[in-house]
Amino acid sequence: MLLNYIVLLLAIFTLSNAQGDSKVSGKGKYRGRGGQQSSLQSNSSKNSTAFSNSKDRQLINKIINGSSATKAQYPFIVQLFTRSSSATPFAFSCTGSLISNQWVLTAAHCVTDSNRNFYNPSNFRVAAGNTQLIQGSAINSQYQVASMGTFGYKANPSLDLALLKLKTTVPASISTPARFYTGPAVPSLPVTVAGFGVTKFGSSVPSNVLLQTRVDISQSSNCSAFNSDWTSNTGPQLCQESYNGDDSCQGDSGGPLVTNVGGQNVIVGITNDGGNKDPRAASGCGYNIIAYYARLGYYASAISKVIGVPLSTLTVS
Ligand SMILES: *[C@@H]1O[C@H](CO)[C@@H](O)[C@H](O)[C@H]1NC(C)=O
Ligand SMILES: *[C@@H]1O[C@H](CO)[C@@H](O)[C@H](O)[C@H]1NC(C)=O
């Protein structure tokens, strides 16, 4: 999803385990791609042209059948706004999470174009710690993005996770960073997805308030059938199937999938994409959906190095 590249400003490191082998299954709408690799790729000069990420257009997630969530539950929640150029207004595009006082985690497809190249960081704003959607002229004065990076997304679209460094730090009075859950992501783990996405598939209007809904981690044969890069929930992506219609949808992309540890929500995954298991169905979110999330247990040590927060502080299991 991007065009040009940027300046390499972060340490480059290699993830221990990144790999995808890939063939496209032809079954779902998921692009299986194989890839190599992963160092943090970061670049930011470019020229952002229109916000042309078809993946996100299809799926700007939003929570289906959700209930409103409080700041106490999601003190780390952020809203990401994008504009196609400095001459156009910002619009809500994705959800994200603050993970240190200066770093935000979201989906890579939220900050890149259809060629998976980064948009210009000046075309983003980040609102931190709000459960009400920021609107209108207030958006422009939200946090600015200094730089961004991914962990091999350019080569492998199943590594759909991006780190955004803000130009200034976020005070704890505004928002406090999330920790990551690195324990086993098994179907019995109770998880909830949160975001400002649309509440109905096909809608382009995000939710005015942060919503959340319980979902189920899956490891059924559908997971690999609909995403040839997925082999198990121990890799870079988690699989979720909706049996009752609760789901994430467009605009929830980049938002957190959490579990509760000791009374606090910790992040298990970041919303990537999803679709209806019935290719004839009109709705891409809700009933009969399968969805995938970037699993933070896979990226935790790489993220820890980039943001300079010790793994023991960043994670819980
Ligand atoms: C960043 O952009 C420069 C200049 O376009 C390019 O040479 C370099 O390969 C890019 N770096 C990465 C990590 O993509
Ligand atoms: C960058 O932006 C300029 C001015 O809008 C445009 O003419 C040029 O084609 C763009 N370059 C790329 C690679 O998109």
Ligand SMILES: *[C@@H]1O[C@H](CO)[C@@H](O)[C@H](O)[C@H]1NC(C)=O
């Ligand atoms: C796969 O999805 C289909 C369609 O929702 C469902 O009927 C089937 O039970 C699922 N398979 C498994 C193994 O869960």
Ligand SMILES: *[C@@H]1O[C@H](CO)[C@@H](O)[C@H](O)[C@H]1NC(C)=O
């Ligand atoms: C919405 O959630 C309620 C309560 O969890 C559930 O009973 C109901 O089936 C859901 N409705 C839809 C359309 O998913």
